């Protein structure tokens with residue numbers, strides 16, 4: 248049985264999947280499943296934190312077929328390829344720092360017209376300003392100590408007013424000595440201080456240890472200026 252959980256995201260039996268934008272082509276060895284004349288790619292929650300969040304009860308997924316996404320830390324394109332399946336008439340700008348990961352990402356992009364690889368440092372958003380328009384969603388998964396600050400820089404530069412963000416906080420990348428709960432609290436405070444509105448925060452166990460997915464909106468105004 249197939250059930251549509253969110254636009255472009257399906258439950259097939261006990262697994263989740265997206266409709267394959269490039270029929271016959273796999274990205275990371277995922278299983279392809281044919282149902283009612285359409286081909287789906289199973290979305291593995293142990294390989295993708297967004298899939299894990301969906302399995303764990305994400306309440307809202309700010310993606311549709313025409314969404315424009317800025318994806319920070321795309322790596323080899325595992326999650327970005329599923330985002331590209333969903334935003335099939337939109338665009339997924341994929342920023343990645345590692346030239347090695349970029350080689351694989353380029354192969355994924357060859358088959359997917361809506362996936363645009365950008366070899367750059369997400370900490371320097373001005374370095375890709377000539378490539379980008381404003382986007383509806385910024386997705387951050389760079390596993391760096393300064394990940395919240397880097398997310399905020401990109402929100403200010405590229406997110407449309409009141410657009411959405413998905414922020415993957417990896418506690419161990421930020422502070423190996425502190426308790427993850429303490430790190431999550433600190434990073435959430437940074438977001439709200441900067442004027443972001445948190446819609447949901449979700450721990451990703453048992454799929455990913457010490458990770459928090461934060462879904463939110465950002466208007467660009469700080470809480471102080473919003474009050475005026």
Ligand SMILES: C[S@@+](CC[C@H](N)C(=O)[O-])C[C@H]1O[C@@H](n2cnc3c(N)ncnc32)[C@H](O)[C@@H]1O
Nearest residue numbers: 320321322325326343344345368369370388389
């Ligand atoms: C956890 S992996 C991303 C996994 C990927 N989001 C997925 O779900 O398929 C983190 C990636 O972020 C990249 N990265 C780390 N720092 C970065 C930076 N400052 N700018 C861009 N990419 C960065 C790393 O090279 C790595 O490929």
